[in-house]
Amino acid sequence: MITITNQEFKQIADFIKAHYGIYLKEEKRALVTGRLQQVLVKRNMNSFTDYFDYLVNDRSGEAITTLVDKMTTNHTFFMREAAHFHFFRDQVLPFWIHAIKDRDLRVWSAACSSGEEPYTLAMIIDEFLGKEQASWDSKVLATDISNAVLDVAKDGVYSNEKIEPLPNHWKIQYFNRHDADHSVLNNRIRNQVIYRKYNLMDKSIPFKKKFHAIFCRNVMIYFDNETKTELIDRLYDMMEYGGYLFVGQSESLNRDTTRFKYVMPAVYRKL
Structure with a gap:
């Protein structure tokens, strides 16, 4: 195994934090070494210095894509932190369905991973709107920095x-059999989710309209306080007044400094 020096680890860690906000502490050294070994071997590199030179000089985008896929952990599942989905169904949707005049509901799954979260939101919205669905623009925007998980999400195939x-x-209404062990979401729900690659550290805001609800869960645990504060400020600016922000149950906002108002654990509102 190729070992990584202090300087090499610092170079890679600083690069990842600057571009993706992910803060790699010293105890993550073994993780970085292990996950990048295959890349070094495949490219016949002798050191992590060789790898870093390749990373910063590659113009194809392949090096960055591989790094992001290797460094991000995409652990998620359907109905994760189910209380959020129940609150979205029982409180958020009833409020916005009456408040929105142009029937343009905008919901963003801001770290969508392999798609379980945005598809759950799409099913909740579909069931809530019922026959009125056709008269609404209610597509869910789902973004992630990893091409690998976005490809999985777009396929919409999940094990039983x-x-x-x-x-x-829901299993009967929204899924079809894919094979003996897997089911695939039907086209109606898959078409209700728009997938895009997006880096939450991007200071520019590519979205034309503001959101009524943002799910940004279990991603800020990888950020330091400064990065987290900057992200929360951007999310606030990207949200309509009255909108709701959902973060992970292990995450929280500093109530003394944030402009969001606390609603319940891991749920905040722009008022």
Whole structure:
């Protein structure tokens, strides 16, 4: 195994933090070494200095894409932190359905991973709107920095074990059999989610309209306080007044400094 020096680890860690906000502490050294070994071997590199030179000089985008896929952990599942989805169904949707005049509901899954979160939101919205769905623009925007998980999400294929937490009538209504062990979301729900690659550290805002609800869960645990504060400020500016922000249950906002108002654990509102 090729070892990594202090200077090499610092170079890579600083690069990842500057571009993606991910703060790699010293205890992550073994993780970085292990996940990048295959890349070094494949490219016949003798050191992590060689790898870093390749990373900063590659113009194809391949090096960055591989680094992001190797360094991000995409652990998610259907109905994760289910209280959020229940609150979205019982409180957020009823409020906005009456408040929105142009029937343009804008919901963003800001670190969508392999798609379980945005598809769950799409199913909740579909069931809530019922026959009125056709008269609404209610597509869910789902973004992530990893091409690998976005490809999985777009396919919409999940093991039967993964969809087990979902209500039985959803499995019947929204899924078709893919093979003996897997099910695939039907086109109606898949078409209700728009997938885009987006880096949450991007200071520019590419979205024309502001959002009524943003799910940005279990991603800020990888950021230091400064990066987290900057992101929260951008999310606030990207949200309509009255909009709701959902973060992970292990995450929280500093109530003394944030412009968001606390609603319940891991749920905040722009008022």
